[in-house]
Every structure is written in structure tokens, then in C-alpha cells.
Amino acid sequence: MKIVVIGDPKRKEKDLPLIRESEKFFDVCLYAPINEIRVEIEKGLTVKFYDKNLADFDHVLPVPTLTYTELFYITMRVLSEFAYLPFEPQKYLLASNEPLLFHYLRENGIKTKNFFLLTSKTPIKNIKKEIVFPCVIKQLDKEVVVTNFHTFHDVISLQKAGSPLLVWNVIKSERNIWAFITDNFITSYEKTNSSSKPIELSNELKDMAFKIKKLMECDYCVLNFLKFKDDFILNKFTFSPNFSNFEKITKENIAKILMDVLHEKIKKKKRWWHRIFEVVKK
Numbered sequence: 001m002k003i004v005v006i007g008d009p010k011r012k013e014k015d016l017p018l019i020r021e022s023e024k025f026f027d028v029c030l031y032a033p034i035n036e037i038r039v040e041i042e043k044g045l046t047v048k049f050y051d052k053n054l055a056d057f058d059h060v061l062p063v064p065t066l067t068y069t070e071l072f073y074i075t076m077r078v079l080s081e082f083a084y085l086p087f088e089p090q091k092y093l094l095a096s097n098e099p100l101l102f103h104y105l106r107e108n109g110i111k112t113k114n115f116f117l118l119t120s121k122t123p124i125k126n127i128k129k130e131i132v133f134p135c136v137i138k139q140l141d142k143e144v145v146v147t148n149f150h151t152f153h154d155v156i157s158l159q160k161a162g163s164p165l166l167v168w169n170v171i172k173s174e175r176n177i178w179a180f181i182t183d184n185f186i187t188s189y190e191k192t193n194s195s196s197k198p199i200e201l202s203n204e205l206k207d208m209a210f211k212i213k214k215l216m217e218c219d220y221c222v223l224n225f226l227k228f229k230d231d232f233i234l235n236k237f238t239f240s241p242n243f244s245n246f247e248k249i250t251k252e253n254i255a256k257i258l259m260d261v262l263h264e265k266i267k268k269k270k271r272w273w274h275r276i277f278e279v280v281k282k
Contacts, residue, residue, distance in 0.1 A: 001266060002028040002057045004049070006075065008065040009033040014242040015063050017255035022061070025259045030057070034068045037075060045078045055082040059266050062092070063240045069096050084266050086258075087218035087239060095216065095237055098166060105234065108215050110208065112234045113226070115168040118156070131167070138166040145170065171235070173226035177201070180246060180254050181209045182220040182261050187252040198250045205232060212237070219265065220258050222246070 003026040007015045012031075023029040032049040040046045047054045054060065054075075060083045064072040073096075076089040087095075094101050102112040116127060134147045137155050146152045159165060179188035179201060186206055190199045201209065205225060212234065213221055224236035243255055 001026050001059070001263075002030070003059040003061060003262075004030045004032050004054055004057045005061045005063065006032050006034055006037065006054075006072070007063040008067060009035060010067075011063070011065065011240070011242075014244050017243045017247055017253070018061065018063065018258070021253070021255040021259045024256075025263045026059070028057075034062075034064075034071055034075070037071070039071075039074055039078065047075050047078050054079055057083050059084045059262060061086060061262070064092060064096070065240060066096060084262070084269055086220060086262060087216065091216050091218060092239065095239060101237060102234070105212065105215065105237075108211075110212060110215070110234055111231065113168055113171060115166055118165055118167060132169045134170040136168055136170060139163060171226055171228050171233075173228050173235075175225075175227035175232075177205070177225045177227075177232075178241075178246070179205070179209050179223050179225070180220070180241065180250075180252075181213050181223065182258055185257055186210075187246075187250045187254060189246075189249045196249045198252075208232070208234075219261055 003022050005015065005019055005022055012033075019029065019031050030049070030052065032054065036049060037054070038048045040048060055078075060076070060079045062072055062076055062085070073089055073093055076085060076092060079085070080089055094104060099115060099117045102115065106112055116130070118127065128149065131149070131152065133149070133152070134145050135152070137144050137146055137152070139159065144155060146155060156165065176191045177188055177199065178191065179186055186201055186209060188199055188201050188205075189196050208225075209223055212223060216237075218239070220239075222236075222238050222241040223234060225232045226235045246252075246254055
């Protein structure tokens with residue numbers, strides 16, 4: 001079986017555990033930087049990495065970043081017709097739009113951080129009373145902390161007309177927890193100002209983590225929980241954690257655990273397709 005790991009070259013070091021473990025589980029392992037992939041129109045859409053057609057691979061493991069959101073989505077959308085992916089392209093698109101993602105999760109009973117979505121055309125006077133400083137202003141993958149209304153106004157006004165901005169209040173959390181989740185496995189660590197240490201999640205957080213994973217219909221994800229006013233809220237959701245750092249802190253080989261899950265699912269899918277083919281032949 002063959003796997004291609006598609007990543008952002010700027011974060012390859014973070015993804016090295018995935019690449020190393022995939023070489024152990026699959027006969028062929030290819031790492032393809034997203035910026036070196038071409039989407040061509042032949043008889044249909046074709047995704048190529050130099051002379052290799054990525055539709056020939058059994059499994060596609062994207063490690064997406066916001067820098068190449070559209071290219072990741074198009075690549076996943078085309079290859080999902082041929083290969084196994086750990087999450088659906090539509091769910092990736094949802095995950096890449098944080099306001100929409102958090103709205104979807106809140107509608108399904110998950111507590112998340114509060115935020116405002118605005119543009120340079122948003123009347124500042126309409127939200128002035130709702131902003132509490134310090135707050136964070138985010139555009140794509142860039143964030144800035146603002147401590148007063150004058151600076152807030154300047155940052156907003158300097159954006160291009162119509163550019164969407166995400167704003168939320170700085171949360172002074174009591175606890176900051178990161179968790180990696182796959183089908184029947186969770187490992188987590190708590191981050192403080194000075195260090196990070198592995199911890200065991202409470203049953204409440206485990207239930208919330210598995211519920212989020214189920215809602216997102218993914219084979220794995222990484223979640224960031226903050227304890228705020230005696231309650232835990234979801235602060236971050238990602239398919240692209242720092243795998244190297246996660247393993248260093250938790251002492252768990254999460255890349256191996258993930259590859260084991262994906263390898264088994266691909267084998268089951270191949271057996272299923274083989275049975276369908278045999279029935280059709282008869």
C-alpha cells in the first residue's frame with residue numbers, strides 16, 4: 001500500500017514523526033510539499049507531484065495550513081474520489097473557518113470561546129460597548145493583541161475593505177490543556193507559563209473531545225481546552241498540531257498510533273472493495 005503525506009514545507013520539522021512512521025507502515029511513502037503540487041485538467045482534474053499522479057496512492061494524509069487553504073481543499077476534493085483521507089474535504093473547509101466551526105459546534109452543545117466577526121466597514125460604534133480589552137484581532141494566521149480602543153480602531157481601519165477579521169477577548173484561563181484524539185485513544189498535556197506536563201483528562205473532557213471528533217467525522221484531531229470561570233471551553237481545533245512537540249511532552253508516539261489506525265482503515269476499505277468487485281464479477 002502507498003501513502004502520500006501532503007504538508008506545508010515551512011512546518012516539515014513538526015511533521016517528521018508522521019513521515020518516519022508512515023515509512024514503517026506503508027510499502028511506499030511520499031512526502032509532497034503542497035506548494036509543489038499541480039492540479040491539471042486532462043480528461044478530468046488530476047493532482048500531480050512532478051511526474052507522480054497522487055490518485056495512484058491508497059491513502060492521502062494532508063497536514064493543512066491556512067497559508068494554502070484553497071490549494072489543500074482542491075487537492076483533497078479531487079483525491080477523495082480515489083484515496084482514503086482521514087477527514088472529509090468539507091469538514092476541513094469547516095475547520096479552516098473558525099467562526100463557522102465554533103457556531104456549528106455550539107449549535108451541537110459544545111462550549112467554545114466567544115468572538116466577533118467584522119470587517120473594516122463594520123461601524124465601530126456598534127461594537128464598542130461589547131469589546132473588553134485586552135483583545136485579540138486575527139486575520140488568516142496572523143494575530144495581534146490590542147490593549148485599548150484607539151489601537152483597536154487603527155488596526156481595523158488599516159485593513160483592506162471587506163477583509164474579514166476575527167476578534168475575541170483575551171481569556172485569563174486557569175488551565176490550558178491540549179489533547180490528541182483518535183478512535184479509542186486520547187493523550188494530553190497541560191501548558192503553563194513555565195512548562196508543559198502530560199496529564200490524564202477528566203471524564204468530562206474525554207466525553208467532550210470524543211463528541212467533537214464525532215461531529216467533525218475525522219479519524220483524529222487535536223483540541224485546546226481552556227478553563228474559564230469554573231468551566232472548560234474549546235479554544236482551538238486543528239488537524240495540524242506540532243507532532244514533534246506533542247510527542248516530546250506526552251512521551252506518546254502519536255504518529256505511530258495514528259498510522260496504525262489509518263493503516264487498518266485502509267485495509268478494511270480494500271477488503272470491502274474486493275468483496276464488492278467479486279459480487280459484480282459473479
